[in-house]
Amino acid sequence: MNYTSELKKFATSQALFSGMRVALAVVIPSIILAYFGLLKEYFLFPLATSFVGLTDQIGPYIRRRNTLIFAITNFILVAAIASLLKDYTVFIYLEIIIFGIIYSMFGVYGQRLSVVGGISLVIFSVFVDGHLSGDDILKSILIFSAGCFWFLFIFLVVSKLQPYKLASQLIGENYIQLAEYLRLRAQFYKVGVEAENKISEVISQLSIIKTLQEDTREVLFKTRKIVDEATNQSRMLMLMFLTSIDFYEKLITTNTDFKKLQENFSETGILTDIHDHLLYLAEEVENVGIALQSGNKISPNININIHLEKVYQKYFQLRNANLNETNLEKYLSLRLVMMRIKEMNDEVKIIQKKWSQNEKIEKNISKNFDVLKFLPQEEKINFKIFAQNFSLKSSHFRHAIRLTVAMLLGYAISKFEFLGIGHSYWILITIIAIIRPAYSITKHRNLLRIYGTFAGALLAYLILHFVGNNTVLLTILFSSMILCFSLLKTKYAWAVFFMTIYIFISFNFLNPGNVNVIFKDRLVDTTIAGVLVFLVSLFIFPIWEEALNKPLMEICLKENLNYYKVVMENLLQNTEKAENYKLKRRDAIISLANLSDNFQRMLSDPKNHQERLEYVHQFVNTSHLALGYTASLSQFSDATKLFSKIDFNQWNIKILQQFAEIEEIFKNEEDSPQNSAILEKPKNHLESLLKIRKNEIEENEFFDKRDISKISMLAELNNITELLELLSEVLAEQKRISISYCKLL
Template sequence: MNYLDEFKKFISSHYLSTGVRLTLGAIVPSLIFQHYGVLSEMIAFPLGTLLIGGTDNPGPYHRRRNSLLIAIATCFVVACITGFLRHIHFIVFIEIIVFGMFFSLVGVYGNRVNSIGLICLLVFVFNIDDHLSGNMVLRTAAIFSAGGIWYFVLFMVLQKLLPYKLIQQLLGENFVQLGKLLSIKADYYFANPDYDELFNRMIHQQVILRENHENLREILFKTREFVTESTNKSRILMLMFLDSIDLFERILNSQQNYANLHRAFDHTKVLRLFGTYITWLAAEIQQIGLAIQSGFSSHPRHDLDEAFNKCQSAFERMREYKMNHDNMEDFIMLRQILNSLQDVTERVKKLHRATTYDAEVSEGFTLNVEAENFVPKQEYHPRILLDNISLKSSHFRHAVRVTLGLLVGYIASLFFELGHGYWILLTIAVILKPAFSITKQRNVHRIGGTFLGVITGFLFLYLIHDNTVLFILMMVTMILAYSFLKTNYFIASTSITLYVILSFNFLNPQHVTAVLQDRIVDTVIGSAIAYVISSFVLPVWEHSQINQYMKEALNANRRYFDIVAAKFTGKQLNINDLKMLRKDAIIAMANLSDNFQKMLSEPKRQQMNMEEYHQFVATSHMLTSYIASLSTYAQTLEYSEFSVEFEIMIRQIDRQLQAATDIIEGKVGNSMEISRESLPQNQKLVELLAKRKKEIKELGIEKADQSPARKMLSDLKTINGLFELISTITIDEIKILQKIKAVSIQH
């Protein structure tokens, strides 16, 4: 995507909407207070707006509403307790332990509750000294809560005025990311692809899409208007989301043996032509995403029918002149790619029409899946919290690290003469995350952003003396800070530092130099404490969790394979179950990929068996892709006369998947013998293939194409090939796991 499209995407994204909403929510009342000369006494009001607004994560309306109300009430209580008892250092230590443990541990209930916990910790930190409230604790807590209530009112009004806006923004973002995934696929078709680099980009993109899908599922399937009281717009939005999931599967199942493709067709122009067309399709999907985000209808940038016909004509010409009985199987593989491109083309054309929100597009559409099965489940039983009070729990270990970090930071603020000592605790609370890799990254971004923000802020104040210009700059940096807070922490950290410095310049211009110095010193101290704590206090290294993710990926793939493969033994296919198991397999694959990516940021001494783990992630990705390809045929074809041959193959693959799971679980089995067994040959297909080759040899391509067996053979050869690939990949996984186990025993 070009820079103009990236800019359009940012302008219409929910990230910028959040930044603008929070900034205006804080600035408008501040200007009113400034007009009446009471801003310094009411400073807790905009602070309450910003902090309470920080808990407003994307999700269903009722969950966002409830979380805001809970945040307002909880923060009020925390502010009162902290404010009244802050002069008794002994009590403050107890508060740090209680609040630090509790508000970090509530992360077991998911991201929404985790956000409330973090904001409560920040409120606690802000109220530890008397810079905010002085002796008027209750009044300041009430003003802070009033700021939160103001944000709540703003949220309710915007929700009534623009009920579909957030969904459109998230759905548009989903299509943009989907287009990026397809553009990575396109690179496989050009000369000399870097397979490792492309694979790493693909798994990173799938992790992004996984998170996006989870948010969209929760909103769409938990919102009554989309499930029961559907309007034309809600039906079309639901239709587009379901189409995006099917499109994602189609992109996923277009996995090929690209090395063989290049070996067979690199000397021709057909792969480059296919690659160019896939790039065009990727651009179209991103264009659709931008249109959905902005609320306008999209129009094709290219004539897709003409471009597809060029690909088809190139294939037909080459097939006519170059296909023979020896390379027939290569052309079958190319034909399947062409069929996949035709399917994606039709879906893209349909999606372009859907962005017009024409009633004809959704005519006859009914939700044919059970919504409850597709919504991320989250229980809020107290038992879950109690069960996690154990050193075996990564959430508990994180809570201990946060609590200890806050204690050390508080002691540092007491013993050193620091003008804004609470900034140390703010830095620690914000930087420390459950995963070391994220803590490390945020540490670097926090320090780098703070230094850049201080330098830029100093230059602004030195070069610009017009308060109007400085005020506009402060607003822009606030918008950037809250727009990039969840996507680019370096930009967010830089912008936060800038707007803090500029706001201090308006409130207390005589002490701006001291603020600049304090900001750097406090951030460095807080970052240093966070790094040491995350490295040495009950760290949870990713390699200690990867076995669980590998097992989940294997089991999810096995369940997905079993329901798809059952169709080839003559059983009926339940589409609802298929989609649910497909979702589980994709999520498990993305979780495994995410875990591996985090391992890459950890200290070298903790990166054990990295080559083998990388191979397992790659094979898991291919396994899910091949099963997804098989599911396409399971939904459209039925060759029951081959059911006996397929059943033998399915049983063998199931034994292989079970053997791989046994190795992870440490069970003694016969995995060595199973990995040596070859998949039984499909004798009927071998005979059919031999007959087809004979026809081509004796009759030539043109006459042999009139044979009724041509289409059936093409399908069966592909289906059989997918079973063989799934078997080969599973055996590879057994061997990889055996290597990991052997290395673990040696250590």
């Protein structure tokens, strides 16, 4: 691991920038209040600021601003109600039921409002027993409200001062994740690596890129200042994002039969050279991403053209020394691999050039397609949608019930005097933070919470025991707060670790010398909450991932078919429908990512809810291969004009029939067809061309052609035929998997 590069990525990332903004918004007023000896009295001010800061999710400016205003309204309302009713036990339980159900159901409107609902419940937990609000309720609510509006003010100021910062960081993150994807693809060329063992990692990375691209599209295309392209900077950002999409397309269309490639060339050294060159390309792409995040221009670290020439020299030497009539097909396949690597190399050079250029960019850069079609769909606030989900068929409603039951039990246990719990609201907050709609995610998050809390508590205890200098403690507090807010979305265990540290130090400033009590309460409360969450998630209307497998598999199959149809339509008719093609490709990738995510979550479910796990895994892998081969076919848009030797119509009939048979298996799972009509093998006119070429080689009519920018039509013909054969073989395997899966339903 390159630690310097990792540090640069984190130091320039949107996560750190966001974390620092929240931390500064909390720490600056805290320092001022502490200076005047008012921090303990006005502690609710920075606390409210941190709560509002946590609701600021990635998105366009207007949506973020409106969400913050909506969040503040709910936070003040919940704080006021909880404070007024804190002395009435019956009403507290009633509040838990009402607030628990309503705010948990905010998830029906998407992740943004789901966070608002969760933080609203945390605020209820803070105010429910009056520990922090005290007896002067009006004063406490006013202080809390001021802290809420303080973060809104910070957000408005920073957004005006740096209107392009978020977009630039997100686009940079796109390049960084594409570099990671390229590194994973490079592993396929590593000698001795089984490609099948790396597919899960590749699909997981596709899921990350898919989510990131959706976030970036929303920020870019729904930010008026950027879409209107009023400045060269806004047009540059749009250009770099669209270029990242083009590069992404190049990456997913570099599929071949890696198993055969390993068998044929693992001992020649050429695969190692290809692997190393792809890593060089990944490093350069990552540098572009870091530069975008920081807003700096770049100069290449490595001359990738020189290294590419060395790889090609190795290839030409190998070909000239070993090519004969018996291994022609092998070298034709390798030639296509070399050509695709050159295309990626050229694309990286284009990316570097675009980000380094200073000239003005054309104004209509994003006007050649309908951007609205590519934006993620988000539910609008509509009470009808909310009401429709009040059913046990709704995963949101089942989650709301589980959370509410856990909160009721947690609050009841916190009132047991013999336990001596001093910070009862920590139980409720931990329950809200851990529990999630899916059992698998809840289980994983529960473990991370426990690991982070216990490790953080131990370190915080040692810090407070041995460090007495307030300046040092404040530095540790501030650093821990930044790291906590920065890692909360990506490294939850580490975020909890740093959160525990800054909570301990904060409470020590408020109540010096009370560290033993805080240490005991934090560990006891986390343990109680963890056990409650585990039991409730296991027994109260659980949602098992296996129930989602079949519909997700069917969706994945359908989207792969739709994508294949668009690609084949282009091959057969040479129709240029780039927008439709990209939409179908996006839908296919999203459906594959959803199925893969479901499989990964299923691994955390109890063993008795992991039936057919092997077949789901195989279906995911074959779906990825089918998607990859289809994407690779899309490169040959004028194939029927240039390559009449391939029987595209017969191949299309065969592959469409294979898709239809798999669909039929899922529709008629109880009577899955064991055999189907014998599919006629498409005529292979390529064999005659190969025979001619083999005769030329046998008769020593071989020419040492070293133009790396050109490739023979025979090599492309061979590649197209190979891709069609591979796609058909994968669908045949997927049919077998589907029959076995449906037999066990």
